[in-house]
Amino acid sequence: MEKIYILVVDDYPINAEYLKNILEAHYYDISYAQNAASALKLIYTQKFDLLLLDVNMPGTSGFDLCESIRSNAIFDDLPIVFLTGQADRHSILRGFEVGAQDYITKPFNPPELIARVKTQTEIKKSKDKIQAYLRIIEEKNKQTTESIWYAHYIQQAIQLSVYKHTNNLPEHFIVYLPKDIVSGDFYYFQKIGDYILAGIFDATGHGIPGAFMSILGINLLNEIILREKCLQPSIILNKLRKKIMETLDQKGEMQELKDGLDGVLLSYHTKKKLLAFSGAFNSAYVLRKEQLIELCGERMPLSYYVESTDFTEQYMTLEPGDTVYLFTDGFPDQFGGPKNKKFKIKQLKQMLIQIGKKSFEEQKLTLLETFHYWKGENEQIDDVSLIGINYFD
Secondary structure (H helix, E strand, C coil): CCCEEEEEECCCHHHHHHHHHHHHCCCEEEEEECCHHHHHHHHHHCCCCEEEECCCCCCCCHHHHHHHHHCCHHHCCCCEEEEECCCCHHHHHHHHHCCCCEEEECCCCHHHHHHHHHHHHHHHHHHHHHHHHHHHHHHHHHHHHHHHHHHHHHHHHHHHHHHHCCCCCCEEEEEEECCCCCCCEEEEEEEECCEEEEEEEEECCCHHHHHHHHHHHHHHHHHHHHHCCCCCHHHHHHHHHHHHHHHCCCCCCCCCCCCCEEEEEEEEECCCCEEEEEEEECCEEEEECCEEEEECCECCCECCCCCCCCCCCEEEECCCCCEEEEECCCCCCCEECCCCEECCHHHHHHHHHHHCCCCHHHHHHHHHHHHHHHHCCCCCCCCEEEEEEECCC
16 A cells, blocks of 8 residues: 555643554654644654644644645645644634634544545645646646647748748738748749749648648658649649649548648749749739739549649739739638638738738738737637739839
8 A cells, every 4th residue: 555644743741642643553654843843843844644733732833834824825725624622613613714724623433534535645645646647747748748849940940941042022011920940831932944933832721730741841842843843833743632642642531641731833034024824722913003814723632532633824914013912721711800700812902902902011010010909819720821923023
């Protein structure tokens, strides 16, 4: 049996010896102190599961000793039970006020004493186990959080490796607000010869699962665009879908992973001023003279889909003053506002028209302020990404 350690504090050795005999018969380990000073010395040097405390003692009373013990947070979990001849209501109330868990009056009934001691020590042991489990959980959470932050730095490095090595990008801004430490959204830029490729993608889910999919997406896009020299958006998306299905072994079976990507990809020819677009469940928007032109994506994801067909392309010749916007569903799907409803795409498109004449720095600031104001005290429900591009910088 696990040892239970009890400290008896009583200025009468006969009382203490009587208690010791009763308690040791039930396998409790008993220590004894005759006064408050001796009791405090023992409490600070040994660990006890219960304190049985008399009230009337020379010098410091049991009430004062209990109050002193309770003033130290390290003894918060030490159960204290008064065992005293003071049976008046005022004394009993005082005992609970200074922090005792129970109050037993003398003469006491030994079976009742044992029952109350057992109750308090079992509560103490249960609390100790809970605290031990909580410490384990806290340590596991700390390790998990540290691992997630490390994953964040890896994801950030991969994302930046696409972005920072791309020279001569057109003027642009990026609103990027991950819901968690790591994100399922990612953006993509490359400049190859006369072509500028830009895209924004939303992985299934967010957090760690989304981050894994985003890293996979960036790596596969690099493979298709940089190694295979593919610059046509529809072909890139067809290849990307095929590679995702192969990597995740997606064949349409019940138990397989359903993860994938939604997103859009643009390819702009700098000499021809021609924009090529292809999308998976997402659209691109071109703001021209206060009119927002939508380039609609296909109604299918970049993963296994029963009704899949080849991705197609749309073309548009851009004019000076045109601004291209790409965004995932995190901004329009955010709940908030006076009626706690979704922001919605319609309101976001109206907002883009209103801020379209501002500088990109002002547009980004306005979008960020609007999102946070709309969200208010609500939880952010998804990763948020939005890109604005001016190809005629």
